[in-house]
Amino acid sequence: MSAPSPQITVLVVDDHAVVRRGVVAYLEALEDVVVTGEAGHGGEALDSLARSAAHGALPDVVLMDLQMPGMDGVEATGEIVRRFPDVKVVILTSFGEIERVHAALEQGASGYLLKDASPAEVEEALRAAVRDEVFLDAAVTRRLTQEIRAPRTGLGVLTARERDVLVLVAEGKSNKDIAAHLFISERTARTHVSHLLTKMGLSSRTQAALLAVKEGLVRPR
Known part of the structure; x- marks a missing residue:
């Protein structure tokens, strides 16, 4: 139970x-x-x-x-x-x-x-x-992604691992979930999230998730 x-x-x-x-x-x-x-x-x-x-x-x-x-x-x-x-x-x-x-x-x-x-x-x-996860209402997300401001830099600045982490963030995964999925420590997962936010000029996981939807990496739930 x-x-x-x-x-x-x-x-x-x-x-x-x-x-x-x-x-x-x-x-x-x-x-x-x-x-x-x-x-x-x-x-x-x-x-x-x-x-x-x-x-x-x-x-x-x-x-x-x-x-x-x-x-x-x-x-x-x-x-x-x-x-x-x-x-x-x-x-x-x-x-x-x-x-x-x-x-x-x-x-x-x-x-x-x-x-x-x-x-x-x-x-x-x-x-x-x-849980420090992202919840995206699909209807609002569609509107938000239509108007989201372009990041200072493109997705190309991310490493392959950071791109994987971005997708997992957009899927609503916590740092603990990301760590388990990628077989890394929770501290390393947290570092990857921090680095990708900084590189993309974003201030929150929710913004990162919206960007991933806009770029077609994931679909809104």
């Missing part, structure tokens, strides 16, 4: 109270997800995280709306990644916010979800973020 999945703690950030309460209720219906707090804008989210950090109880994931007054989701994502690097940020988006999603990914967001995603997709995206 498989071990039960560990609980995921989540901070929900959205400026519309009714929407935020709906998202919270949605998450609370998931068996292994615990909502630890809510915030109405980016500044409030950072304050909440600072209080949680002081008590050694940071959430695993921040579920972040993008368009908010004051500090928006893009700026807040950058601040969270900088100040609380162990906390993952998953963007809640709609088709009208593709440009903002790009900006959030550049700030270090771990992934994105459509606001009408199913409960299974929500849980899968949260779990992927916690």
